[in-house]
Amino acid sequence: MIEARGVEKWYPNGFHALRGVDLTVEQGEVVVIMGPSGSGKSTFLRTFNALEDFQKGAITVDGITLSDDLRHIDAIRREVGMVFQQFNLFPHLTVLENLTLAPVLVRKLPKAEVQRRALDLLERVGIAEQAHKYPGQLSGGQQQRVAIARSLCMEPRILLFDEPTSALDPEMVQEVLEVMQGLARDGMTMVVVTHEVRFARQVAHRVVLMDAGVVVESAPPEQFFANPQHERSRQFLSQIS
Amino acid sequence: MDSPLLRRLRRDLFATPLDGLISIVLVVALAASAAGLLHWALVQAQWAVIQANSTLFAVGRYPLDQQWRLWLLTILLAAATGLSWGLLRALPRPDRPARLWPFNDRLAAVLLAGLALGLPLLLRLGTAIQLRWWVITALLLLARWAAGRWGRRIPDPVRRWIPLIWPLLYLLGMVLISGGLGLVNVSPSEWGGLLLTLLEASFAILLCFPLGVLLALGRRSALPLLRWGAVLYIEFIRGAPLITLLFLGQNILGFLLPGGLAPERVWRAAWVLTFFAAAYVAEAVRSGLAAVPLGQLEAARSLGLAMPQALIHVVLPQALRVALPATVGQFITLLQDTTLLSLIGLLDLLGTARTVMANPAFLGKNAEVYLVLAVLFWGCCAALGLGSRALETRLNTHSTAKA
Ligand SMILES: Nc1ncnc2c1ncn2[C@@H]1O[C@H](COP(=O)(O)OP(=O)(O)OP(=O)(O)O)[C@@H](O)[C@H]1O
Ligand SMILES: [Mg+2]
Numbered sequence: 001m002i003e004a005r006g007v008e009k010w011y012p013n014g015f016h017a018l019r020g021v022d023l024t025v026e027q028g029e030v031v032v033i034m035g036p037s038g039s040g041k042s043t044f045l046r047t048f049n050a051l052e053d054f055q056k057g058a059i060t061v062d063g064i065t066l067s068d069d070l071r072h073i074d075a076i077r078r079e080v081g082m083v084f085q086q087f088n089l090f091p092h093l094t095v096l097e098n099l100t101l102a103p104v105l106v107r108k109l110p111k112a113e114v115q116r117r118a119l120d121l122l123e124r125v126g127i128a129e130q131a132h133k134y135p136g137q138l139s140g141g142q143q144q145r146v147a148i149a150r151s152l153c154m155e156p157r158i159l160l161f162d163e164p165t166s167a168l169d170p171e172m173v174q175e176v177l178e179v180m181q182g183l184a185r186d187g188m189t190m191v192v193v194t195h196e197v198r199f200a201r202q203v204a205h206r207v208v209l210m211d212a213g214v215v216v217e218s219a220p221p222e223q224f225f226a227n228p229q230h231e232r233s234r235q236f237l238s239q240i241s
Numbered sequence: 242m243d244s245p246l247l248r249r250l251r252r253d254l255f256a257t258p259l260d261g262l263i264s265i266v267l268v269v270a271l272a273a274s275a276a277g278l279l280h281w282a283l284v285q286a287q288w289a290v291i292q293a294n295s296t297l298f299a300v301g302r303y304p305l306d307q308q309w310r311l312w313l314l315t316i317l318l319a320a321a322t323g324l325s326w327g328l329l330r331a332l333p334r335p336d337r338p339a340r341l342w343p344f345n346d347r348l349a350a351v352l353l354a355g356l357a358l359g360l361p362l363l364l365r366l367g368t369a370i371q372l373r374w375w376v377i378t379a380l381l382l383l384a385r386w387a388a389g390r391w392g393r394r395i396p397d398p399v400r401r402w403i404p405l406i407w408p409l410l411y412l413l414g415m416v417l418i419s420g421g422l423g424l425v426n427v428s429p430s431e432w433g434g435l436l437l438t439l440l441e442a443s444f445a446i447l448l449c450f451p452l453g454v455l456l457a458l459g460r461r462s463a464l465p466l467l468r469w470g471a472v473l474y475i476e477f478i479r480g481a482p483l484i485t486l487l488f489l490g491q492n493i494l495g496f497l498l499p500g501g502l503a504p505e506r507v508w509r510a511a512w513v514l515t516f517f518a519a520a521y522v523a524e525a526v527r528s529g530l531a532a533v534p535l536g537q538l539e540a541a542r543s544l545g546l547a548m549p550q551a552l553i554h555v556v557l558p559q560a561l562r563v564a565l566p567a568t569v570g571q572f573i574t575l576l577q578d579t580t581l582l583s584l585i586g587l588l589d590l591l592g593t594a595r596t597v598m599a600n601p602a603f604l605g606k607n608a609e610v611y612l613v614l615a616v617l618f619w620g621c622c623a624a625l626g627l628g629s630r631a632l633e634t635r636l637n638t639h640s641t642a643k644a
Binding site for chain 1: 534536537540541542543544545546559
């Protein structure tokens, strides 16, 4: 589904953030990306839907090669959903409108049909009764579940998560992780940047450790947590446990 | 003797001895100046200058036999205002029940009725004209009442199109004022007074807004040419006094704009006002854009929205909400800036006033004239301010509504 080869990125200020990253994500696979702060996790994740550009290497998403061609970028963004650390819900729209905006505008689907689907999705993430409230009236955990539902409403084939629980109060982390676990069970292809070790152990098919702009280790969670192959991985694990 | 009013007075005005002292001094001072003003207005002032020139102040030299067109427009405007006002109260958003007659609305209605009754009476306008103002005000309030009362019964599809009456009315107003569609042409050089002032201001307000938004977007554009163009324009306009631009415009606008767009001095001035205000609106909108987190655009783009869609549906609604107070402040300034038109020889309200005061028959009646001018401008600005406040509360539902 995602195929990244030798991706290198320099920020405009000259900082070399990605130094040749390789990653393959299969259909239905859940990949968790871990790594110390500043290692380039967000930067890498955001290249998948062209929120960040890159200078070297190649990325293919769902059979479409990422290039400067705007049509390709739009096509990829339709198939790839993204959930942000800060939720980024649209505060001036109700929860329901947050969900229906993109399918109506981008996929040109009839509004009534999209609304029906949106309500189903809200039901699925457990907040159907909040459909007509504004995001500012919801708790952080509820907002993040709305953000997930908003991405799902576009019926993406891949979902990207950038530290989806890092901005949440501890008691709300679980409700969001449960929704993500449900998605994984249903076979959604997911790439998740997170520090939640338990989630990585239980849900991920593969854990990837990034450091200083490169992938250091890529292994199934059992092996990654019990028997990491690289010195850098052992260091990282000892820091977070 | 412990009514709520008394208690409130005691709390607000006499909480401490010092508060009480300040309150008393202020009340006495206010009362004294109000009494002075009232005495002057009712006894000393000679309103004949207004009475004799009321038509001139209102519409300038607009042909007498065509003035029914302006009355018709006024009637339509009053009805549309009452209708919109009433509907605004009758149709609260589902999450925010509003009252049909909040205190401010009652105050505004009483003030309006008082002005309509009092002002023509004070100025001793002709009975026929007095009567017309009363009927028009009554119509406005009636429309307000009826729309508030029955607004909910209007079926949804119809309701959605109601705001369209405003642009339609504006176009119709243009036709009524200038002619066409079977009406006799009235040349812009014959427009004057309040009519000209409102026309110039509304034209500039309507056009400077979209222009300002485009400039603000241009200033943040990734294309260097667009960005530098916008910066250059905004900084040039903001660095030049309006009066010089007005003089400049009279001389060069004929060459700059496609022929026929600004053949008249009146229209040239309107374009200069528009271009001038757009630069300031752009700055207000820019601060609004800066207040929208980058994550909003990223979220919209990651959902597949194209850039224009993301701007129109996600970024601009939030930015304009932030920019609204500053933008309306700009509109109010613009309305007041129209007085500069008198310096380039147009007969707007101030220009008309100057010709009247120069008339030997009305020598020394400046105070009367200026007072009426001040009241008229205050009324227009207050209406703008009230309208924007209503819009603001309506737009802010999401941030004020709490679970
Ligand atoms: N716009 C930018 N311009 C220059 N450097 C940047 C920019 N954005 C990020 N960086 C740098 O690139 C590096 C990688 O950033 P990135 O946000 O991808 O890290 P991360 O692994 O997601 O870290 P965190 O866990 O803190 O989110 C960091 O050193 C950061 O300082
Ligand atoms: Mg990050």
